[in-house]
Amino acid sequence: MFYREAGQFKTNYRADQAIFPILQDRIGLGLILVVAFVVIPLVGGDFFIKSMMIPFLILSLAAIGLNILTGYCGQLSLGTGAFMGVGAYSCYKLFTFFPEVNIIIHILLSGFFAAGVGIIFGLPSLRIKGLYLAITTLAAQFFLEWAFIRIPWLYNYNDSGAIDATSPTLFGYPIDPASGNPIHIYLIVLSIVVVLTWVASNVIRGRIGRSWMMIRDMDIAAELMGIKPLNAKLSAFAMSSYYCGVSGAMMVFLWLGSAEVESFNINISFQVLFMIIIGGMGSLIGCFMGAAFIFILPILIRAFPVAMGIDIGASTVEHFTQLIIGTLIIVFLIMEPHGLARLWQIGKEKLRNWPFPYG
């Protein structure tokens, strides 16, 4: 009933090819954007915005990056954390060289460094596939982590070896995570994520995205049909790493405030990989759902006993959180191997027929 598109006639190709051809989707998206841009800044508390929404959006962007590579182009990667690190460290270097330039420009530029590194580490994908490729991207992870420790130039010869967001400002407002207004930071992060998601959705629908999906589905057939694997795979690596790099730069400059190399270790690569597996490979909305599942759900579970006034130890809560999340991951993957995005699709189909059992 809710998703009936009866009566919505397309009279030209333009309307037929719109990102959201169904009116209900457009309304839904509009509502989500209104909530994200207006309602959350108005009613969200400090903790909600700073420790839940900002990290959630940043990790979603990283998940989109990995999903482009793994979900759309079929190239398994375990180097997400390292590519985020490249973005973060290059943003830090850019900011020390040109402190007067707008920080958002730095963040967006630092993605290109990550993209360059991504292309280099994507070269083996032309020869090897699947798990073997995962191992070579793992090499990227370890090599880059090593580089972040061993090349002191990258962190300006700091004693601590950490990089920190040195009070960036935007239009005169401080926007570093320590002294900035969380709402300003949130709106910046949100805008970047929304714009980049929109770009990604269009690239994926276009010629490049289609070539990725052809490579993913059957690379020999794709090659016979005139898709160059070199271009397709490397462009996927470049775009994927660009997104991860931007996400890493935002992580340091708009969320954590300072970061050591541990922030970009293999754990975050796995975390992002779980996000796209849980959320749904080859789905943009799945990236957001997966990030919410992996990042926000544990916070809610941890907060639950406090909110209910139950007095149990912090470590017990942590153990329970890990148990619950682990069980949920198994349950979700058995019930719906295609992730939360597929569940959402099923939900939409149900809403289409509701309250009747058959359409």
Next chain:
Amino acid sequence: MKLKSILLGVAASAVLAAGTIPAALADGHEGELYIPSLSYRTGPFAGGGIPFANGFADYLNMLNERDGGIGGIKIKVEECETGYNAQKGVECYEATKGNGALVYNPLSTGITLQLIPKAPVDKIPVLSMGYGLSAAGIGEKFPYTFTYPTGYWSQMSSILKYIDANGGLKGKKIGFIYLDAGYGREPIPLLEQLGPKLGFEWVGFPVAGKDMQNQGSQWLNVRKERPDWMIMWGWGAMNATAVKEAKKIRFPLDKFIGNWWSGAHADLDPVGADGKGYLAANFSGIGTDYPALQDVIKHVVDKGNSKSDKDKVGDVLYNRGLFNAVIVAEAIAAAQKATGKKAITGEDMRLGLEKFDLSNARLKELGLEGFTGAVKGDCADHEGGGSVFIQQWDGNDWKRTTDLIEPMNDVVRPLLEDAAAKYVSDKPDWKGQTCG
């Protein structure tokens, strides 16, 4: 299909719950002294985090039981689990700071580094007891950060003094094995500066975080380099492994000194008799032969209100956590005295920490005579000038072997000032304070 609809229901209710819970988080704790404890009872470093968190909570709970809190106001200790993970630590900070937190004890160099810029903004001091950024002991540059009783650089200078007193330092080769993270790299600038000054040579042996239990290649290099002394900045599983490896290459263990995070019962218990002779620096007394610890046992542990086993009370890290709580409690008392208020704020707490004075007489009053050296801070000195002693593992337990060794303040202080100036140099809006 039915299961899928259950799943859909679960997902939908999770989305709804997401809206309500954060609002419930921000409840105040008025009329209480609220101390968040960023602990780690899970994760790879839990072996060190558990006794520390127990000692910290038990002492403050003992004050509640015995004295009815501090100045008549109860203390509320709330633990937040960080798992030694900097991101979770910051999440804990954001979740608890609104409850009227008086002071943060981040218990991790990584978390400390992230909280340092936040502290002056939120006006809640950070007490990184013997860890974190060494330069944070400079009060003019870091008004909200304290490293009582002493910092890594001072400790390193005390260890060098010990080496000097036991066979001289000049012309010697010092091996430095360290965890390759912010924490382990922290004393390197000091070694670089002091080496030529005091006439010793040093070689570093970094151990990556994921290779903590696999140090074969580092110790092969140690054998090649033949240092006269070894110093270790390790944590967690790295310590026991290093002592075992040192034993394997027959390095004399009584020339192998760990820092105060490399000399706990948890580190040497797995090594046992093989670790006999290994030395470590420490600043908090060992065992329970102190009236204050007896009070903790009487009022908290015996009543079953502690998370610690009774035989773990008095362990090195338990006592270290307890000492951290002593500093917090004394600073609260100082803040109450200075402001005349009973319920204090984070800003008052900062004042209390600056007026912190733990003299030997006061230690005796607290029932901690000989537990540690005197610590006194002021506006400029946020480090406190505390001393360390050296303890030795006898195969079964730690035994204190030296008197307190004061740091080389005359050498370390100028270096700390330089480092502090360097830290703030690229931060145009950084707010320091002027003293005196």
